[in-house]
Amino acid sequence: MTEWGAAHSEGAAAVSREDNPAPRQRLAAALAVTALISTLAVPAWAQESGQEPSQQVQQTYAFDIGPQSLASALNAFSDVTGWQVGYRSEVADGATTDGVSGQYTAASALRQLLAGSGLSYSKTGAQTVTLERIAPAEASIGGEELGPVVVSATRTDTPASKLTRSVTVVDQEEISKQKRTGRNLGDILSKTVPGFSQSTEALTNYGQTIRGRKFLTMIDGVPQTMSLRDSGRALNTIDADAIERVEVVRGGTAAYGFGATGGLVNVITRRPEDGAINGHSEGGFKLSTTHPDESLEWHTNHRVSGRTGKIDYLFSGTFVQRNSRFDADGDRIPAYGFGAQGGLADTDEYDMLGKLGYEFDGGDQRLEVTVNHYDIEQDTNWAGIGTGVPSEDIKTPAVRGDQGGENMFTESTVGSLSYRNRDVFGSEVKSKVYYSDLATQLAKWPGYPQDSYSSEKLGGRLTVDTPVDFDALPFNLVWGTDYLHDKTVSNRVDGSVITPDQEQNAYAGFVQAEVPVGEIAMLRGGVRHEYITLDVGDVTNYYGVDVDGGELTFNETLFNASAVVFVTDRVELFGGYSQGFSLADMGAAIAYTSQTDAENLESEAQKVDNYEIGLRGNYGRWDGSITGFYSQSDKGTTYSYTDLSIAKEPERIYGLELSGNLQVTQQVRVGSTFTWMEGEVDIDGDDDYEEDLPSTRVPPIKLTSYVEYDPTDWASLRLQGLYSGHRNPDSSQYGGGDVDSYVLFDLFASFDTGYGTLELGIQNLLNEDYFPVLHQAAANPDYFNAGQGRTASITYSVKW
DSSP: OEEOSOOOOOSSOOOOOOOOOOHHHHHHHHHHHHHHHHTTOOOOSOOOOSSOOOHHHHOEEEEEEOSEEHHHHHHHHHHHHOOEEEEOTTTTTTOEEOOEEEEEEHHHHHHHHHTTTTEEEEEEETTEEEEEEOOOOOOOSSOOOSSSEESTTTSSOEEGGGOOSOEEEEOHHHHHHHTTTOOOHHHHHHHHOTTBOOOOSSSOOTTOOBTTBOOEEEETTEEOOOSSSOOSOTTSSSOGGGEEEEEEEESOOTTTOSSOSSEEEEEEEOOOOSSSOEEEEEEEEEEESSOOTTOOEEEEEEEEEEEETTEEEEEEEEEEEEOOOBOTTSOBOOTTSSGGGOOSTTEEEEEEEEEEEEEETTTTEEEEEEEEEEEEEEOOSBOEEOOOBGGGTBOOOEEOBOOSSOOEEEEEEEEEEEEEEEEETTEEEEEEEEEEEEEEEOOOOTTSOOEEEEEEEEEEEEEEEEEEOOSSSOEEEEEEEEEEEEEEEEEETTSOOSSOOEEEEEEEEEEEEEEEETTTEEEEEEEEEEEEEEEEOOEEOTTSOEEBOEEEEEEEEEEEEEEEEESSSSEEEEEEEEEEEEOOSHHHHHHTOOOSBGGGGGGGOEEEEEEEEEEEEEOSSEEEEEEEEEEEEEEEEEEOTTTOOEEEEEEEEEEEEEEEEEEOSSSEEEEEEEEEEEEEEOSSSSSOOOEEOOTTTSOOOEEEEEEEEEEETTEEEEEEEEEEOOBOOOOOSTTOSOBOOEEEEEEEEEEEOSSSEEEEEEESTTOOOOOOHHHHHHOOTTSOOOOOOOEEEEEEEEEO
16 A cells, blocks of 8 residues: 655635534524514436456455444555555545445445545546545635546546636536525536636627637537537536536537537536435525616426435426516616627426436446426516617617517437446546437517527447556556437527528547546547538528538547646646637628538637646645636637628637635635636638637626625625626627626525524625626617616425
8 A cells, every 4th residue: 555645735724613502593593583683675228248358357355344434444445455555645544434344346345435535536547546535525706626536527537626727616506505596507606617608697708708719519529519500509508507507618628529618618417315215395586776666586396316235316396486677766678688699588398407426346237217307488478579769778678569570499308328337457448428408489579580599419428538558658448439429400480591401420439538646647539520511501691692512521639638736735837729610600600601502611610729837735724726727719709780690700808817815714705806808809810810700709808706604604605796897809800899896795604403404695796787797798779787686586496
């Protein structure tokens, strides 16, 4: 057994609290505070080959290790199995184990020894493992920390202290707080993730980017983004109550490919809880304090989950009904939100999530089926179009009316079957087959046909993590394949068509090396090759050009290399280079082209080079990071001011991100994030970047901060703020309007009453009168909408 010196620091020590008052006293106190605040306002199946498995893979051992210190138990484990367990000396200090007794594989026995210790292990060889501490989630506005396990950055479960990329994990606790003022995922991420654009305050995620570029959205690794004809709805295909956590890779990544040029948002759905049956029920409502009448929004969620033997399950259902939204002056905000993209006012939403899992072989193998269905539809009497004056900050008024079209909606169904085996001849294997059906319909806009889009996806993914035993330098080889079939159809309600049907078959293979360099560094590097065929139908496009279809073929090889250097036990230097590739809304390119042959547009696909370097540290009571980034593409995507036609031009984006959290006292925590970026475009191809990118691509400075106070162990308070800065881009593109700054504050409170949990939320606490970034950037008099005024919410939940 090897010991490697001091461990990364754990989080702040557990604090001692006063004895809880009686439940009735808690409830009375919570209701008193409520009254006070109110015045302010998953191959998808296992197969038996019939062959005899290798002795090394399937060998079991007889264990008789009783309760004792973890260090001594690990020594006994090594004596029995011959496995070498490496860990830093402080990792196991003071830790104990209940032991393990019986006949088990080495992996199963080690997991039992580590149960409840806050430690996990990763293989570095066939019989060599290292221990890593899984830090508890800290109260942070960005969820950034050095301890949690993240999946999406490398396709393997990787402790964040070994990540060589910028990754933010927004955990379930953070999501639970943020949804008290806004359930929209775009709202939540804008307040918690550095490098992520400000909220659109609408149903669309058009104008929201990561580091100035489009990103790939997934649910449990299943793609949601319509990459062939972007509908701008990928973030709004699941309700917040169905989410366990969100993993955000900031910057392009080839780990999943097929469109992740700016980054990756992987939504992980809720996991079953331990115990035979665990119930959760909640209900709540939200009102505008400036115009309570007609502003009611209410929701209810019911969930049951559990584990019985080898079986685990989860079923969850959520329903949300929204009425009108009102600004700081008490005036109704236009229901359409952002033009034909649509808003959240006057919508009904429901989400149904189901999971069924089966673990066997001592936990080494697992099968899981997951299905999620989401539906949101707008039915409004306020579909009239008013006129504002952006140059004079005169907002667009809401107008009663009906445009005569069909209701705007988004409907998404995602299903997957996943299989995991932790020990296939020494390798860990994960596979998934999936199906996704996403349909969206935009709002009817005067003078234009009503657009609808649908994307049906079928795919599979295989990831193999193989330890390679080189005596001098053992490392892991992560390799696998991806397949994606995507049929995208763009129609108009009146029957006219300007975008052809498209059918894509995409294949990819990748290999990635993960090389630990002693105790000082971790190196990662690899290559991914994508082969994509796109079958395009004939069409007469927006300009009346008859475009002949055909089969377009794309071959791209993408490289990445990154490293993290452990400067000290508490400080890490990381950096790297990665490439991303996307067909970049090929449907829009065809709809607005002057070419008569679709095959001439093969060169319009986008390849992005991404670079970053950063420093992060964790000193127990505080943690922080600083990251600089740069990206460049010869085929960046922007839009014309006159007719929203697509343009592909060279561009570059660069910026800086900072984040930090501090445990001030046992009861007080504070934190902040800061994002600054700029982007430029070469509009005439002369290698001189003449114009700034618009604010629909590159947002203004964003500063977020929070302070949390836990006066008792049954009450928690949080005040958070968001500052969006001024930006005046030199741009002739759509979204190039001037953007003025604004500041928003939110207040949360949570009380464990003894009978359940009471949660309060106030959005826009100071009732700031402002215009969202997206609306200012577009500067369109038809949808120059003011932001939402102060709202107050109350939610009560019980476990059963």
